[in-house]
Amino acid sequence: LNGSDSVAGEAVPPRPDLAGRLLTTALLSGQIGQAYLFHGPRGVGKMAAARAFAADLLCGAPRDGRSCGACASCRAAAGARHPDLVIASPDGMTLKIDQIRELLRRVTLRPVAGERRVFLLEDADRLTLEAANALLKSLEEPPPGTTFILVTTNRDALPATIISRCAQIPFRPLGIEAVSSLLREEEGLSPSEALFLARLSGGCPGRAREYARDPETAAVRSRAAALVDAMDELTLDRALVVADELERLYGRNRQAMEALLDMSALEAAERLRGSVVRTGQAGTWLRRVATIEESAAGLRRNVNVRLCLDFLLMSLAQ
Numbered sequence: 001l002n003g004s005d006s007v008a009g010e011a012v013p014p015r016p017d018l019a020g021r022l023l024t025t026a027l028l029s030g031q032i033g034q035a036y037l038f039h040g041p042r043g044v045g046k047m048a049a050a051r052a053f054a055a056d057l058l059c060g061a062p063r064d065g066r067s068c069g070a071c072a073s074c075r076a077a078a079g080a081r082h083p084d085l086v087i088a089s090p091d092g093m094t095l096k097i098d099q100i101r102e103l104l105r106r107v108t109l110r111p112v113a114g115e116r117r118v119f120l121l122e123d124a125d126r127l128t129l130e131a132a133n134a135l136l137k138s139l140e141e142p143p144p145g146t147t148f149i150l151v152t153t154n155r156d157a158l159p160a161t162i163i164s165r166c167a168q169i170p171f172r173p174l175g176i177e178a179v180s181s182l183l184r185e186e187e188g189l190s191p192s193e194a195l196f197l198a199r200l201s202g203g204c205p206g207r208a209r210e211y212a213r214d215p216e217t218a219a220v221r222s223r224a225a226a227l228v229d230a231m232d233e234l235t236l237d238r239a240l241v242v243a244d245e246l247e248r249l250y251g252r253n254r255q256a257m258e259a260l261l262d263m264s265a266l267e268a269a270e271r272l273r274g275s276v277v278r279t280g281q282a283g284t285w286l287r288r289v290a291t292i293e294e295s296a297a298g299l300r301r302n303v304n305v306r307l308c309l310d311f312l313l314m315s316l317a318q
């Protein structure tokens with residue numbers, strides 16, 4: 001997802017956060033590293049920032065270090081057809097040795113348009129060990145004018161040898177309030193809907209936009225609300241029926257299942273905050289929120305969907 005890709009004729013403004021300031025400092029000082037590691041949660045804007053940084057480095061007429069958005073280089077970079085910008089993404093589950101060999105072959109060539117070339121690796125944590133080893137030497141001693149940008153949501157999965165050769169650029173969630181106002185302004189959501197989806201996204205704008213634009217979101221949310229509404233009356237027999245229903249609906253769509261559990265946890269947390277909670281019920285709702293969050297965490301660790309649902313519904317029924 002590259003939610004905020006630049007279009008031709010429009011320069012991307014620098015991000016105001018730590019990542020943006022680190023990159024702006026590098027551009028203004030002209031001290032461009034050989035390799036950068038952009039890391040942070042999914043949907044936080046790493047790929048969009050990596051493309052913008054590549055455009056800054058390749059621009060023919062930069063202003064204050066930033067790309068002009070209008071020159072031939074910027075237009076080519078925005079259209080992902082710049083000859084000196086090479087982007088490698090996982091082929092299936094992994095970034096394979098053949099992909100890295102092809103990329104390294106291009107590293108040895110001279111830049112086509114200007115003085116600099118940028119090699120962008122998306123989901124770099126999916127490099128196979130062989131591919132990572134092949135990349136190491138080039139990361140350490142690239143030809144002049146070469147910059148690598150590795151992008152990852154899971155830095156811990158990268159070999160320490162790769163991490164240590166890159167300048168670290170941490171991307172953090174924008175924050176609930178910032179994402180909420182972005183959803184109101186750009187997606188036209190109501191304040192309460194915007195706030196809910198901003199919380200659901202963990203403050204990551206890309207994920208929040210994904211939820212806002214997904215036609216399934218409303219249906220999943222009303223399922224979540226129904227599940228939470230039913231909790232007070234949930235018997236063990238009924239719990240098994242609901243588990244079956246949910247497995248039938250979302251058993252083959254892990255992402256929807258994760259969204260369902262995350263939304264249920266948020267809905268339950270709203271009940272905890274709201275007036276629905278009568279004296280003495282706060283403990284019950286706290287336990288419910290914790291149980292749902294535990295199930296969601298299990299799902300993320302790849303626990304079997306059926307087991308997660310049985311655990312969730314039976315714990316809630318007791």
Ligand SMILES: [Zn+2]
Pocket residue numbers: 059060061062067068069070071072073074
């Ligand atoms: Zn330009």
